[in-house]
Amino acid sequence: MSSSPSPSLDSRSRHHSYCRKQKSLGVLCSNFVSLYVQKGAEFVDLDYAARQLGVERRRIYDIVNVMESVGVVARKAKSKYSWIGFSGIPNALKELKEEALQESFATDVASVKEALEDQHEDSESQSHDDVDEKPSKIGSISSLMGSFGNILSATENRKDRSLYLLSRNFIKLFLNSEVNTILLDEAARLLLGDNTNLSHIRTRRLYDITNVLSSINLIEKIQESRKPAFRWLGTSGKSKMDTSVTVVASKIGNHSNKRAFGTEVTNVELKRSRLSPKASKKPSNYAQLWNQDLKECNLTAQKQLSMKSGFVFGPFFPAGATKEVTEEKGGKTAQGLEGSACSSRPQYHNEALSELFSHYMEAWKSWYAELAQGSSNLQQQPCNTSN
DNA sequence: CGCTCCCGCCAAGGG
DNA sequence: CCCTTGGCGGGAGCG
Numbered sequence: 001m002s003s004s005p006s007p008s009l010d011s012r013s014r015h016h017s018y019c020r021k022q023k024s025l026g027v028l029c030s031n032f033v034s035l036y037v038q039k040g041a042e043f044v045d046l047d048y049a050a051r052q053l054g055v056e057r058r059r060i061y062d063i064v065n066v067m068e069s070v071g072v073v074a075r076k077a078k079s080k081y082s083w084i085g086f087s088g089i090p091n092a093l094k095e096l097k098e099e100a101l102q103e104s105f106a107t108d109v110a111s112v113k114e115a116l117e118d119q120h121e122d123s124e125s126q127s128h129d130d131v132d133e134k135p136s137k138i139g140s141i142s143s144l145m146g147s148f149g150n151i152l153s154a155t156e157n158r159k160d161r162s163l164y165l166l167s168r169n170f171i172k173l174f175l176n177s178e179v180n181t182i183l184l185d186e187a188a189r190l191l192l193g194d195n196t197n198l199s200h201i202r203t204r205r206l207y208d209i210t211n212v213l214s215s216i217n218l219i220e221k222i223q224e225s226r227k228p229a230f231r232w233l234g235t236s237g238k239s240k241m242d243t244s245v246t247v248v249a250s251k252i253g254n255h256s257n258k259r260a261f262g263t264e265v266t267n268v269e270l271k272r273s274r275l276s277p278k279a280s281k282k283p284s285n286y287a288q289l290w291n292q293d294l295k296e297c298n299l300t301a302q303k304q305l306s307m308k309s310g311f312v313f314g315p316f317f318p319a320g321a322t323k324e325v326t327e328e329k330g331g332k333t334a335q336g337l338e339g340s341a342c343s344s345r346p347q348y349h350n351e352a353l354s355e356l357f358s359h360y361m362e363a364w365k366s367w368y369a370e371l372a373q374g375s376s377n378l379q380q381q382p383c384n385t386s387n
Numbered sequence: 388c389g390c391t392c393c394c395g396c397c398a399a400g401g402g
Numbered sequence: 403c404c405c406t407t408g409g410c411g412g413g414a415g416c417g
Contacts, residue, residue, distance in 0.1 A: 020415050023393060046406090058395065061408055078402065078406065158399060161409065201411065207392050228390085391416080400407070 026211040028053055029063050033216070036083045044073055044081035062163060066212045069167035093175065093234060100172035166191060167209045174232035184210070184228040
């Protein structure tokens with residue numbers, strides 16, 4: 001409608017400025033989300049989305065596919081996707097975790113890694129549901145990864161190589177592990193296989209996935225020394241053997257899907273592994289993240305968003321989010337606000353900010369809607385389901 | 388330069 | 403058979 005992210009078109013183009021970042025799946029995904037959030041749509045119209053985002057239809061598929069893997073959208077039929085929203089994430093995550101457990105997935109990425117060197121023999125190949133086992137030689141990892149082998153070898157089954165599956169498997173890596181940080185390289189190794197340059201090629205898919213997952217704030221891209229890594233921000237799958245581990249572990253894990261991810265701010269100890277030498281520096285979960293980011297950029301973003309959608313922001317915070325949070329990030333604010341006014345280029349700064357808000361807003365709406373809906377037969381409007 | 392990863396060709400999938 | 407999906411990898415942007 002308005003605020004088209006499209007580059008060219010008219011007087012907005014500086015010097016041939018085509019910002020690749022504007023077209024990144026991450027940004028696209030964010031826009032995609034806000035697109036549907038604000039409308040409270042129940043179905044996803046691919047053409048509409050593509051048009052609005054100013055991209056090829058093909059890109060929408062990418063987004064939708066990984067979105068589907070986390071339950072934000074659901075495919076109903078050909079050309080028909082329903083919009084679930086963030087509220088669908090907890091459930092999807094729960095399922096993923098259970099699935100992962102059943103597949104006797106590696107319990108700990110780190111241990112897998114070790115086992116690799118040891119060539120541990122533990123495989124029993126849990127068949128997925130359609131394809132059973134793969135005969136190919138993927139190496140030691142595959143034996144540990146069980147059904148994961150499918151992805152690598154399914155030369156004939158197109159489905160098995162889908163972004164959807166890859167994304168789900170990627171997430172399982174976190175859910176079933178006590179580690180919440182994984183190197184991109186590690187993930188690629190585990191998911192795509194160690195050997196051959198073939199994995200190298202398909203690593204590109206991982207980039208796609210992590211981009212949209214990041215934009216949803218399920219993961220966060222970080223730099224471990226020199227290498228790119230990803231930290232899990234969603235529910236922490238509390239490992240069954242080590243309880244001192246990781247984050248929040250809200251009700252999502254054992255409760256039903258009420259109420260989106262991490263609403264409580266616990267000062268957790270982020271467990272690190274040898275995979276991530278430096279890792280944690282601050283407790284992080286959704287609430288906090290959002291809280292921080294919100295504070296960091298509120299002004300600009302608010303302006304932006306209200307301008308583009310007319311939506312008015314309230315003073316709300318995710319339930320349970322502490323207000324103390326930010327202080328460690330002292331003077332970052334400036335950077336976020338920098339050059340908003342009328343200067344020439346920084347378009348995506350604002351955009352990024354507003355995206356954040358969109359996310360936040362969406363989650364909020366989801367919770368709210370869910371509550372309202374859920375309490376419709378209870379006639380109550382608590383802000384908490386009984387914990 | 389190596390890491391990212393956008394773009395869109397074109398082949399499966401499925402009504 | 404045509405339209406929808408979406409694997410795939412060339413090659414361009416970016417740090």
